[in-house]
Structures are given as C-alpha cells and as structure tokens.
Amino acid sequence: MTMMKKLLASAVASTLMVGGAQxxxxxxxxxxxxxxxxxxxxxxxxGPNGLKAxxxxxxxxxxxxxxxxxxxxxxxDRNSPDTSSSTVRRWVENEDVDMVAGMVASSVSxxxxxxxxxNDRLGIISGSAASSITNEHCTPNHIHYVYDTYPLANGTxxxxxxxxxxxxxMLTADYAFGQALESDVRQVVEANGGExxxxxxxxxxxxxxxxxxxxxxxxxxxxxxLANAGSDTTNAIxxxxxxxxxxxxxxxAALLLFLTDVHALGAETAQGIQLTTGWxxxxxxxxxxxxxRFMDETGVRPTMVHxxxxxxxxxxxxxxxxxxxxxxxxxxxxxxxxPINDMFAKNGTIRVDGRMVHDMYLAEVKTPAESKSxxxxxxxxxxxxxxxxxxxxxxxxxxxxxx
Amino acid sequence: MNNSVNSTDIHKAIVAEQKAQDxxxxxxxxxxxxxxxxxxxxxxxxxxxxxxxxxxxxxxFNLLFGFTGLLSFGHAAFLATxxxxxxxxxxxxxxxxxxxGIIAGTLAATVMGTAxxxxxxxxxxxxxxxxxxxxxxxxxxxxVQSDFTGGEDGMHGIxxxxxxxxxxxEDNMNMYxxxxxxxxxxxxxxxxxxxxxxxxxxxxxxxxxPRAVSLGYNVDRYKILAFVISAxxxxxxxxxxxxxFQLASLNDAHWHMSGEVILMTLVGGMGxxxxxxxxxxxxxxxxxxxxxxxxxxxxxxxxxxxFVLTVxxxxxxxxxxxxxxxxKNLG
Numbered sequence: 001m002t003m004m005k006k007l008l009a010s011a012v013a014s015t016l017m018v019g020g021a022q023x024x025x026x027x028x029x030x031x032x033x034x035x036x037x038x039x040x041x042x043x044x045x046x047g048p049n050g051l052k053a054x055x056x057x058x059x060x061x062x063x064x065x066x067x068x069x070x071x072x073x074x075x076x077d078r079n080s081p082d083t084s085s086s087t088v089r090r091w092v093e094n095e096d097v098d099m100v101a102g103m104v105a106s107s108v109s110x111x112x113x114x115x116x117x118x119n120d121r122l123g124i125i126s127g128s129a130a131s132s133i134t135n136e137h138c139t140p141n142h143i144h145y146v147y148d149t150y151p152l153a154n155g156t157x158x159x160x161x162x163x164x165x166x167x168x169x170m171l172t173a174d175y176a177f178g179q180a181l182e183s184d185v186r187q188v189v190e191a192n193g194g195e196x197x198x199x200x201x202x203x204x205x206x207x208x209x210x211x212x213x214x215x216x217x218x219x220x221x222x223x224x225x226l227a228n229a230g231s232d233t234t235n236a237i238x239x240x241x242x243x244x245x246x247x248x249x250x251x252x253a254a255l256l257l258f259l260t261d262v263h264a265l266g267a268e269t270a271q272g273i274q275l276t277t278g279w280x281x282x283x284x285x286x287x288x289x290x291x292x293r294f295m296d297e298t299g300v301r302p303t304m305v306h307x308x309x310x311x312x313x314x315x316x317x318x319x320x321x322x323x324x325x326x327x328x329x330x331x332x333x334x335x336x337x338x339p340i341n342d343m344f345a346k347n348g349t350i351r352v353d354g355r356m357v358h359d360m361y362l363a364e365v366k367t368p369a370e371s372k373s374x375x376x377x378x379x380x381x382x383x384x385x386x387x388x389x390x391x392x393x394x395x396x397x398x399x400x401x402x403x
Numbered sequence: 404m405n406n407s408v409n410s411t412d413i414h415k416a417i418v419a420e421q422k423a424q425d426x427x428x429x430x431x432x433x434x435x436x437x438x439x440x441x442x443x444x445x446x447x448x449x450x451x452x453x454x455x456x457x458x459x460x461x462x463x464f465n466l467l468f469g470f471t472g473l474l475s476f477g478h479a480a481f482l483a484t485x486x487x488x489x490x491x492x493x494x495x496x497x498x499x500x501x502x503x504g505i506i507a508g509t510l511a512a513t514v515m516g517t518a519x520x521x522x523x524x525x526x527x528x529x530x531x532x533x534x535x536x537x538x539x540x541x542x543x544x545x546x547v548q549s550d551f552t553g554g555e556d557g558m559h560g561i562x563x564x565x566x567x568x569x570x571x572x573e574d575n576m577n578m579y580x581x582x583x584x585x586x587x588x589x590x591x592x593x594x595x596x597x598x599x600x601x602x603x604x605x606x607x608x609x610x611x612x613p614r615a616v617s618l619g620y621n622v623d624r625y626k627i628l629a630f631v632i633s634a635x636x637x638x639x640x641x642x643x644x645x646x647x648f649q650l651a652s653l654n655d656a657h658w659h660m661s662g663e664v665i666l667m668t669l670v671g672g673m674g675x676x677x678x679x680x681x682x683x684x685x686x687x688x689x690x691x692x693x694x695x696x697x698x699x700x701x702x703x704x705x706x707x708x709x710f711v712l713t714v715x716x717x718x719x720x721x722x723x724x725x726x727x728x729x730x731k732n733l734g
Contacts, residue, residue: 038694038699038700038702039699039700039701039702039703040703043700048700073695074695074699075694075695075699076693076694076695076699076700076702077694078690078694078702079654080652080654081557081559081648081650081652081654082453082644082648082650082652082654083690083691083694085648085649085650086447086449086450086453086648086691087691087694087695089447089449090447090449090450094447105555106555106556107555107556107557107650107652107653107654110556110557110559111557111559111648111650111652114559114560114649114650130555130556132556137556137559174547174548175547175548175554175555176547176548176550176553176554176555176556177554177555203544204547
C-alpha cells in the first residue's frame, strides 16, 4: 500500500518535473499537529506554552506558505504512547497532518516516529531527552531538535571535571534512563582524569532523598552528580539544599534540568548547580527580544524547548517554502541542506540520523545575590561546541548512517 | 384443586415474563452487535479497538470486583504482563503467528494471577487490596528494570503479523474484527460464568461470606478461581492491546492503570454485565475528546470530578441507574 503510494507519488512528481518543476503542497494546506503533555508532569517545559511558541512562528512566517494556508491542530499526549499513537494515526490517516511537533516523553516520541515512518510524514521532536531517539530508534521521518542526554552527560561532566571537580559521587535513578546516564557520566569523568568514588541508586520515583543525600555528603566527593530527571531531580536538589550540601563546598551537577524547574525551586535552593542547556533566554539581544515577546504572550520566560519549537517550526516552514512541497522527504532534505541561523542556534545542522547539532551551554544557577529578577537564573560558564557536544556519527547505531 | 391451577398459572406467567425479558435482552444485544459490526465504517477503527481492549479489561476486573466483591488494586500487572509477553515473543520470534503470541501472553498473566491469588486471598477487604497493590508494584519495578521491556522508552514496533498465518492483521479492518470476535467471546464467557452455579456461589460470597462458608462452600477456592479467570482475561486484553498499538509501555503496569479500571467499572455500573463496557467506552472517550479540545489542561480534574460524582450520587453507575429507572417507570 505505502509502496504503491510512494511509486505513485514519484510518478506524479516526475511528470510534474517534466512539466516545469512544479512541486505541490498537498490540499493547498500545510497542517501541523502539536502533541505534548498539556496536563501532567511535563506540562511546564513544553505544554500549552509550546503551542504558543509554534503559533508565534507561524505568525512571524506570515501565516501562509507559497499561498497555501497553515493549519494547526493540537492534543494532549497524556504521557501515554498508546493515546499518542491513536491520536497521531488519526491525524495522518484521516486529517492529512503533514508535520507533528512537540513530543516530550521518550516513549511517546518513539511510538509517534514509528507511525510517521509508516505513513511517510515528518516529526520534529523538541521535548524528549533520550539520545536513543536518533540512535537505535532513528527513522528517516523525524528530527530531534533541541537536546539529548548525550550532551547533558558529556557537557556537564567534562566541564565540571576540567574545572577541578575530580571526585564524583553519583545519585542515580534506578531504571534504564538513570543507569545509562550514570555510565555515560562515569566514562566522561574517567576520560578527563576524574574518578567516580561511589554511587547510590534510588528507586524511581522517590520523594524522600535525605538518606541518599547524607550518603553523598559523607562520601566527601567534590561533585554530586544527579543522574535522574523531573521531580526526582527537584526533590534531590531541595533536600540537598536543606542539608547545606552546596554551602559545605560540594558541587551539585544536575544532568537534566529545565529553566521552569529552577524557577520553581528558586535561586535560594538551586544556587550553584551546574547544568547543560541548549539555550537560555538571557544570552544576547536576539534571545532577549524573542523572550520578551514570548513573555507578553504567556507570562513566563521560555525554556529551551519553547525556543526550539519556535525555531524548528520556522525552519520547517522556510524549507517547505523553498522546496515548494510538503512531502516529508523533500522537506527533510531541504531542512538538512540549510543551516539553521536564528535566535535559537548558530550554524545548527541536521544530520542524516535526524539529530540537529548545535552549540550547547554549560550554565550555573545564580545565587540570590547575583539574581536581579525572578527569571534571572543562569550564568553561562562555557559554550560547548556542536561537534564536541553530540554523539559522533561514527558511534551511531542508526540504520540511516550505515546506508 | 383451585390452588394448583393458580400455581401453574403463576408459573406460566413467570416463564412468559422471563421469556419476554430474554427477548428484550436479545434485542438489545442484537442491536449492540450490529452497531459494533458497522462501527469501523463510521468511526476510526484503532480508536474502537482501544475501547474494546479496555472494555475487556474492565469486564475482567468486574468479574472479580462486581460479582465476587474482591477489590484488586493490582490488575495493571496482568494487563502489562500480557502485553509485554506477547510483544516480546512476536518481536523476537518471527515464526510465531499472532494468535500464539496472544495465547502466550494470556497464559503468562494467568500464571501471575495464580501467584497473586494464592498470596492475597488470605486477607480481606482493604488488606486484600493493599497486598494486590504491593505485588503489582513489585511487578512494575521489575518491568522498569528489565532490559527487554525497554524501560521508560517502552517496547515498540511489535509486528501485528498474520492470524493463523493467513489473515493479514496489518489491515485495520481485519484487526478490528479479530479484536471484536475475541471481545464478544470473552463477554459471553463472563455472562455464562456469572449465570452458572459457580457464578451464584461467587455472588453468595460477595453478599455474605460467612454464610457461604456455613453452607459448606470452600470459599477460598472459589475466590482463587475467580481471581485467576479475571487475571487471564485482563492479560488477554493487554496482549491484544500490544498487538493493536504495536507497542507496550510502562503506563500499562503503573498503578494509575489499576485505578483507571476501577473508575471505568464504577462509572459504568459494577456488578452489571454491560456496565464495565459502557464505563470503558465513556472513560476512553472523555479522555480522548478532552485531550483534543480546549479543556485539555483539565482532563485529570474532570475525570476525578466524575469519579466523585459517581460514587456520591450514582452509586450503581450508568447502566445500573438506567436499569433502576426502567424497573421503576416501565415495570
């Protein structure tokens, strides 16, 4: 069936080529589906404000692509891969959605990317962390835009070791994600001449971190690395702050932490934590200008995911316009051929495995004294160049790389 | 003389009424069947299959909760075990046809159900519920840790394959009718169980356990059997779900799922046959419709509100209330 469709499509395309290179936008509409957690744990980092960012991008683009109108549909993914997969299936099979944006939980992103591959549509994943999305789960139909766990481990760990944090103690969420992160960190720390002197695994999820934090404190390590995410990370940070971990000379290194998390914790609690981020609103005039507009719309400062949704949607629409088509493969090729230069990324490029590689930043949470306003939370310590940040293609397990 | 004539008349009247009721039931069931057969031409088949899988899950749960009076808070474990087992086998052994995968998943859930039952049946009421919850949490952590489940990422790309090596299930319509057939088969099975002498004993246990004991029934055995059948059907629902969606995820093993099935059963009407089906349809629909619309930020509070409202005002659920209404107003 899909084979037939592809053949038919290419036949139609070649006829059109002969007839004057006139490519097509299907139904004279570019339809974008925004799928994200609108009501659960991951609401703040993408959620309804991500939809606002997407709409901003469409407005800035002008509302139309080559005369074709742009439509948006959106849905809550409920953090459930089966809810998401039935939603996206209906979108692509019955409602002609051309591109799906957003996506946070890794199980959701992987499930959706399989459906997009089956139906040859495009997905741009902005919220997910798992690096497996462009590794063993890569497809020719999705792009992973903002960040993944590889630079989080790599960026934070190598930078912290280089700055003198030689001995590490790991606090790891006891499931696949945490363990993978811990082993990544361990490798990076050891490669840079540091040492992991101990580790403790906590169940997922955990509310009470006091015994784990006490063990970390007693270890005497320079750095306490948090290989966990979401509420586990924020709970661990709160407890560490109550026990005065950072004040007593140890550094906390969080691997996955969003601006909204830090904002919720407050500078008092989160001060001194080092983390890697793909973007920060207060980096330069361009980012500030966009963030001000975003804040007018939503009342909060954007996370890197919000900025990524804006940037990727704009890049997508530009590519549709340039290619004159909304066919997934044509647009993806166009997106790969054009470097991304906007307020989100400088010279960002999309690789064959679908990974968008761009500079990442090592940041430290400001102390209350340094922080001048509610959202003035990070100071950027170092820029991690794109080629250093992401997993090199030579180590990739992606089927598209070997082809 | 007169008396005996009267009693035969009464007997005849009862039989006639019974027949009329049966006919009414048959008609309702016939209409429902026709609707189900025609549904995929109007509605989206994958969505309908989701409803059917959850309806089967709720029917399985209701057999234990509604008819035997045992509140298990660990049914997600069976749903997930069915799903993961089927998913793992179908993904890794390409020679396996789909129905074998589904049967294996169901068996795995049955075995787990037996173990759960043997341990939990020793306690009653809230302690029973807590033991099942604790066991289900153990199972959840096992799946979180295991490599074969893909942990947080979930298990993806499970092939639907061919039924008996012949019928291509990649086609949504074929898949739908297979799921529908399995669902109807299970529904009839539960109907048969409930109206059998065995089912009567289960109801007796629910109403008055000491009395059932005093009548000489080995109550524990009945409970264990009901638990195992319920677990097996829940596993079957999970197995089919993993084939339909081609994925199995931790959501199915999470205690939220055990809670959701309670919600479905209560909203629909526990202790009625059709209740859990209606409840599952209702809950899946509400979740789905809300997730698309402007109220999508409020899905959980709204579902919570519905739950509270049902428990406070409509104890017998949608189907139960309708039955009551019919009895009161239409004789």
